[in-house]
Amino acid sequence: MQLEAMYQEVILDHYRNPLHKGLREPYEGEAHHVNPTCGDEVTLRVHLAGSGRDARVADVSYDAMGCSISQASASVMSDLIIGKSVQEAMAVGDEFLALMQSRGRDVQPDEDVLEDAIAFAGVSKYPARIKCALLAWMAWKDATARALGETS
Amino acid sequence: MQLEAMYQEVILDHYRNPLHKGLREPYEGEAHHVNPTCGDEVTLRVHLAGSGRDARVADVSYDAMGCSISQASASVMSDLIIGKSVQEAMAVGDEFLALMQSRGRDVQPDEDVLEDAIAFAGVSKYPARIKCALLAWMAWKDATARALGETS
């Protein structure tokens, strides 16, 4: 079975014991995203220290309903970007997006950048599940843009 | 060529020298019909003597724009029904409709009833032209219904 390639231990661990879950104060930006095809939802808050793209991601908190992939992805993401500058975190997000869009082709994901998130490589072979893996990331981008006052 | 089967001499004669053409007074009912697929038009008036279905068709006058089949059909029809009772004329119309819908199959049209109109038998093999042959008949039915006060 190919299932093990998708559901790596790391993913199942994060799914069963998600990190940083729950909505917390304070926060400067919040976003609610849904996956219209399956109804999965995430509400995500960003707390920044400092201003502009140099600001540091002081906290990411979220409430989410969805499959193992979307849950684990939210957990891995929060853990990965808390403590980074917004700029660095965005770069990680871009790397993750590239991995997801690789469709399992010959992309060499940067393990140093992606850390646990590299476990999602197997998901990129299943187009219908890519959105699950990206849900939290999209919400985070949106919430951060709001925190930075870049969008309404 | 099968063309001769469709364009019988009788039809071409009526086409070149249409009978009863031109709009005349008096009349009790008028109808304007178009063939939406080709734009052919006929305006047709009915003058009745007497009332109800026993009334006699005293005159049929018309103005028409269209192909040889629709022109000849208006001419043949007028000539055929002027002088008949409405009831008789309707019966001729039904016989003609049956002929047109026969699709060239084994219908034995009644020559005594249809007279010159029997020449349209060949037209029934061409579905797109049946409407041409029926245009004046439909207008006549409509105008007569109006003359009899059967419709608004």
Place this chain on the structure above:
Amino acid sequence: MDLLPEELKKDFPLLRRTVRGGRPLVYLDSGATSQKPLRVLDAERGFYERHNAAPHRGAHLLAEEATEAYEQARASIARFIGADPGEIVFTKNATEGINLVAYAMSNAATAGPESERFKIGPGDEVVVSEMEHHANLVPWQELCRRTGATLRWFGLTDEGRLDLDDLDDLVNERTKIVALTHQSNVLGTVPPIKRIAARAREVGALLLLDGAQSVPHQPVDVTDLDADFLVFSGHKMLGPTGIGVLWGRRELLEAMPPFITGGSMIEVVHMEASTFMPPPQRFEAGVPMTAQAVGLGAACDYLAEIGMDRVHAHEEALIAYSLERLTEIPGVRVIGPGTTEARGGAVAFTVEDIHPHDVGQVLDELGVEVRVGHHCAWPICRRFGIPATTRATFYLYNTLADVDALADGVRQAQKFFGTA
């Protein structure tokens, strides 16, 4: 059990293929779209290879033949549901059919007095239910938004039946139209249409049935249905994609303003204004889905030859077996009626502690193709307090072995995720 012969599967080329590393395909997603028998594929291709032309537009031989093929298809489809061909309007799918009626109703505002019956505005009401597919919900929300009318709906019982306690209150003198599913695509529920139709008649409301899941799976005869409109999709009943049907009572279609306008639905066109043809042409603007109509006609003939009562009996046997096989698995909960009574072939369920996406992934890996999510009927999930379900839907080509594969797959998912 009244099962159809397994050889039937051979008529469907796609069902021969394998998936995910050579596994045989177990297709349990016919509720989303059905597979196509050779007969339908051949009918469509044969049309293109021999008779292709724009119907109702030309006088040449090909145009004649295309028109004939198109109208014969209309006749086959009409026969299939006991209707008159003049009452069959071709649309691109069921969704367009519902939108057609909803837009015709708002268009009635600026149409002539003959369309009085369709006029709708503030104070008027539209009634749907909580189990509607989005296709039979959103167009009515939008109609209400456009016109100021009010949307109301039937709730659901815990068993997934329509809650008719409020029938007399919900359907009242202000109701212009009741738009209901004829078979739920999630719960499988078949509502008691006759009772609702009687009430609609009483108050002079129109009744539209969403037959997207009924017409493919049970014998439907419009003369017996007591509805005013019925819509369905070709692709869910062995026909091509891109074609659907709106059936309407003749006198209603005759009084109804057009929706999409353009070529070949007009009578006379001036720059200032135009007049329109009688139905069904009035509702078929533009060059139509000719080859698809021909394909759907062939699908109806194919189904009619097998017999819709036999198709229905076959599916009933599969549903009964799958309800049995699924509910014996600990942690599995079927959403919708637990018996085959007044119930069609959609079996939606949850598996404790495993998200439907993850259940579906394991099944897919095993070659069992089911649908996961809200199945375009989100309010059902909200009603039952669940995020989504896994749904198996059946058709005449499915077998008891397919049901076994489903049940075994669910158990494997439980094993994989360590919940059993």
Place this chain on the structure above:
Amino acid sequence: MDLLPEELKKDFPLLRRTVRGGRPLVYLDSGATSQKPLRVLDAERGFYERHNAAPHRGAHLLAEEATEAYEQARASIARFIGADPGEIVFTKNATEGINLVAYAMSNAATAGPESERFKIGPGDEVVVSEMEHHANLVPWQELCRRTGATLRWFGLTDEGRLDLDDLDDLVNERTKIVALTHQSNVLGTVPPIKRIAARAREVGALLLLDGAQSVPHQPVDVTDLDADFLVFSGHKMLGPTGIGVLWGRRELLEAMPPFITGGSMIEVVHMEASTFMPPPQRFEAGVPMTAQAVGLGAACDYLAEIGMDRVHAHEEALIAYSLERLTEIPGVRVIGPGTTEARGGAVAFTVEDIHPHDVGQVLDELGVEVRVGHHCAWPICRRFGIPATTRATFYLYNTLADVDALADGVRQAQKFFGTA
């Protein structure tokens, strides 16, 4: 002359057939609908036999493959007209595309402030022309009827060109949208779009082009076109019936309210109200014309491989030759430009003292399939004071011999009816 090789005809199975007692078929009605190459038929059938599923709806392997096929088709079509795939909306035909924009404009009345640009009401104006196909006239008449806006139009010169003398008056600050044919299906005229587009920009009006006859026959690049919307039909460009395209500028599609609503165009659905997906999904409610999209994608690839400039040159040669052959016949009058300049491949004509129906009948008997009537552009006939015309339209599979057959047939008609 820059003609394409005659072997091309072999790609089209239907063109091998004979008509009316064994005569070879001379198909001169591609303006109504085109014939289909094997490649398109195989693409469509291959989809049904291997990948058929509802796209954008499932997570299983077949659904993945169907989604991929559907989106690759969108990409092929986008490439064909130089657009971004996100700007390609699938419709059932060109007619639906035009109606989509017209209805979106009236729907803007009850939509949010982002749709401001589309709002239309009394005092606002819509501009079309006297050479529009009914598909690009009646929807605007109906939009004006629904909203109280005013319809205005460009007249035609005696040569069948747009009369632009009134341009600045006709297109003014009150104009919300200009909807123009990009190539007349009767006259062949290609209007000077750039000039009209410049004026539309100046006054802030939208510009929609009806490309039903341009996209199949000339290279069209939306980045060069300066229009806001472009619609066309698959069946006129070697693709299947039942599929069309609306291209729109991204920022406009993003701001435009939906038209047909239902499944898979929604974001979140509650019983009370729903929100919608971004384009193109927002405009594609219901299970789409999946196999037809795949077929149209294959048609675009086929045409692109031949090269649209070569297709255009081929047709130009045929038009030039047919103008020559037809006008040398006494009594024949071509309606529309007499040269190939800014003119595409529809050649409509009258034959003195013979009604087009009768001309067409003789041609049909000879195996030459042309169209007779008003060709869904009735106002053109009124403008030129004629009841109807006979129209020949060409495509890449036509040959000079086809033109000869046409001219010979017209002479035979004259002989038969004794007018020459």
